Amino acid sequence: MIRAETKPDDVHGMLASKGIVTSRGGRTSHAALVARQFGKPAVVGVMALDVDPEKREATIKRSSVVLREGDWVSIDGTTGEVFLGQVETMQPSLQEPALIELLGWADRVRRLGVWANADYPRDAERARSLGAEGIGLCRTEHMFFETERLPLVQTLILSRSEEERTEVLRKLLPLQRGDFEGLFRAMEGLPVTIRLIDPPLHEFLPAHDPLLKEVTELQTRLELRTGDIPAETRALESKRTMLDAVERLREMNPMLGLRGVRLGIHMPGLVRMQVRAIFEAACNCAEAGIEVYPKIMIPLVTHVDELRREQKSLEEEAKKVMGERNRKIRYKFGTMIEIPRAAITADEIASLAQFFSFGTNDLTQTTFGISRDDAETSFLAEYLTQGILPENPFDHLDEPGVGKLMEIAVKLGRKARPGLDIGICGEHGGDPKSIAFCHRLGLDYVSCSPFRVPVARLAAAHAALRGRPTA
C-alpha cells in the first residue's frame, strides 16, 4: 500500500496490505504506529515519492520511474529501503527451538513483566503465543472505525437528540461487548487493560478541507446556475450541515483539546456504555468458566478531580452490571500518566487510581512541547541532523526530562498507594534502551506491540543482568 500518509479510516487497507510505504510522516506517524501494531513492514516519509491516489500511481521525483497499482515493490522496514521489483525474502521463525530456549532463559532472569498492546482478539492471541503476560493497552477507538460502526459513531457525535444518542449507544453496546469477550477469551484470566475512548471527536468525522472545497464548489455552481439546480441544492445543504459540525468540533491544537477523560466527562453516555460492555463481557466469560481480569484505564488525566468524577460514575456502572448478573468480577480502575501535571501530582492521583500506565508518546509531546505530527518532518528532523538533540525522544525515552517526571510519579504514586501497579504502554515499551530505564525505575511491566514481545523479553533480561553484582 502506497499513500502520501494514512488516516484512521485507511486501517482496513493497511490490514489488507503486505507492507506500507508513505511519502510523508515520521516514526510516530499514524502509518508507522499502526504498521508496527499490525506487524506489517513499513517505510514512511519517502519524500522522493510523489503519490497520486486518483491515478493509482506513484512517481519517483526527478526520474522517469512510475509505480502503478499492481507493480512489485519490496521494502525493508528496518533500514527504510524500498526496492523496485520482487526481492527474495525469508520468513523469520519465532518457533526455532534455540530461540525458544534463549527466551526461556531470559524469562527466568527478568523482573519486568512483558505485556502487549492489542486491540483485537487476533492480536491478543499472537501476543500470547509470543509470550505476552497481559494486555497493557487496548485502544477501544479502533473498534469504532470499523465500516458498520463509523456511521453510528457519527450519529452519536452529530445528533442533538438525547433519544437518538441513547438508541445509537444501545446498538453499539453488543458490538463492544463482543470485542471485549474476544479479548478476554484470548487472554484467559491474564490482565486486559482497556483504555476508554481517547481521540478527539473530529477524527470520526470527514476531513475538513475536502468538505470546504466541495461546499464552495457547489455554491459557485449554484450561483452560476448551471447543471441540475434542485439536486445541487440538496447536495449543498447536506454537505454544509456536515461542514458546520466539523467546524464546530475543530480545534486549534487537537492534541491538547477535547480528548481522553475530557471527552468522557463531556459525553458521559459513551464511556458508560463502554464500561457496561466490559463488565457484561466479563460476566459472560465468567459464566462460561473463563477467568477474566479487566483493568479499566482512564486516559489523559490532568487533575485528580477528573478522576474523582469519572472513576466514581464508571465504577457505579460496573457494580450495577455485576449486580444485575449476580457475579463478582476481579477488576481495577486506573489511569494513564501522560500529562506532566499528572506525574507531578501522582500522589493525589494514586489516592483513587489503582494502577498507572505511562503513556510516554503523549508524555514526551507535552514534556517537550512538541507535536510529533508536525515535528518529525520539520524541526525535529533538523535537530537530529544537526546534532542539537542527541536522539529522537520518540524512539528512546528522554531520561533527564520525561524520565525524571516518571521517577517523580513512581515515587509519589507508591508513597500514596504502596504496591501500586505501574507499567508503560507507549512505543518506548518495545525499545530495549527504554526498557532498561523502566527496569531501573522499578516498573512492574512494559507493554509493546505483539511482534516486539520477544525483543522486550530479552531486553528485560539484559536489564536485570546488568543490575546484578558481578562476581
Next chain:
Amino acid sequence: MIRAETKPDDVHGMLASKGIVTSRGGRTSHAALVARQFGKPAVVGVMALDVDPEKREATIKRSSVVLREGDWVSIDGTTGEVFLGQVETMQPSLQEPALIELLGWADRVRRLGVWANADYPRDAERARSLGAEGIGLCRTEHMFFETERLPLVQTLILSRSEEERTEVLRKLLPLQRGDFEGLFRAMEGLPVTIRLIDPPLHEFLPAHDPLLKEVTELQTRLELRTGDIPAETRALESKRTMLDAVERLREMNPMLGLRGVRLGIHMPGLVRMQVRAIFEAACNCAEAGIEVYPKIMIPLVTHVDELRREQKSLEEEAKKVMGERNRKIRYKFGTMIEIPRAAITADEIASLAQFFSFGTNDLTQTTFGISRDDAETSFLAEYLTQGILPENPFDHLDEPGVGKLMEIAVKLGRKARPGLDIGICGEHGGDPKSIAFCHRLGLDYVSCSPFRVPVARLAAAHAALRGRPTA
C-alpha cells in the same frame, strides 16, 4: 469594536477603539490579552451576540436588537456587562495623592520587583509612570504586524532566494533598531527584556480557509468558463501560490510546533538581525549618553543544546556590533521557562542562561496538556461550571502542578548559578494571588501589563507583610 474574535492583524483597529467586545473566546483569547496590554476595557465570549462584519452590524440572538456601526454601547470589563447606549462613567485617577502615598508604603515593604510587559515606547512610558522598574517582556513579533512591515515579513517567509531574504532583513534592521531605541530611551537604563521572535510563521500569512475557498471558487468559475478568463487565470495562479505556502507551513498543533527558539534555529538570519538591531540601538543610546540594559530572551527552550546553539551564535553577533561601534554594553542572555522539560532540567539550562523568566501561559498549557485557544470555550468552561477544577489555571497559577515545576526550576537554576535572576512574565504576573505565590517562591520580580503595575505593587507588599512574624 465588536468582532466575532480578533486576530493579530486587528491590532490597529483595537488600538483605535475605546473598548472591545467579542462573541467568541475566553480570558486568554487574543482579544483579551491584547486589550489588557493596551489598557482597553473588553468583554469577550458574548455568545448571545451574532456579529456580521460585512453588514457592519451585530444582532442579539433571540431578540430584535440590532447594533449598527456608530451605535453607542457601554461595557464593564470587570463584570463582563454590555449596556445598550451611553452609560455615565468616570476616569479613575492614578495621580491621587492618597493613592500615591499608599503605593509608596507598598514599595517600602515589598521584596518583589514590579516590571511591565510593553512592546512599544508609549507602553513603556506609561509603565514607568505607574511605577514599573523594568520591562519584563517586549514581544518583538508585534512589531512585524505593522502595515508597512508585514509584506516584508511575508517575503522573508515565502522567498526561496537567499539574496531576497538578505535584502528583506536589511530593510527590517533599521525599523527594529528604531523600535528598540525608543524602548531604551523610555526606560533610561532600567532593564529591558526583549523576547526574540516567538509565534509560528503561519501567523504572518493569510488565513488558510478563506484562501482555500477563494482558490476553489476561481477554479470552479474557470472550469465553467464564465467571466474574464485571462484575469481569473492570473488571480488563481497567485492565490494558489500563496495557498501552497500556507499549507506548507500549516501545522496540526501550532502551539507545539515551529515556534520560539526552534524558529530561530530554522531561520537564523531573522533572530541575528534582531540581536544586531538591539545592540545597534543600545550603542546609539549609549553614544547619546543614555544608559541601557538589554536582556535578550530566547523563548520556548526545551533542551540545553538549543540554547547552546542559539545563544552562542547570537552572543557572537552582539560582540560583533559592540566591536564595530567600539562600545561595551551591559547585557544578559537568558531564556523563558515555559516548557515542562526546561523546568525539570533547569540546572543544565542555567549553565548557559543568565536569567530565567517563567512564561506561565505556555507552561500552564503544556503542564496541563490544554490548549487555551480551544479549552476556554469548551471543556475548561464545563469543568469550572461543574466544579471539576477549583479555578481557571490561566487566571490563578496552579500551585500544586505548574507551581511545583516552578519550584523545581528555581531550586535547580539557582543551584547551578547562584544569584540567578528569575522573574515571571505570563498573565499571572498581574494576579495578586499568583504574585503572593511568586513572593513565597523567592522570584526577583513579576512583570505584568502596565495598567496592572499599581495592583502588582500592592499585592507584592501584601505578600511581604503576610510573611512577617506577627508581634
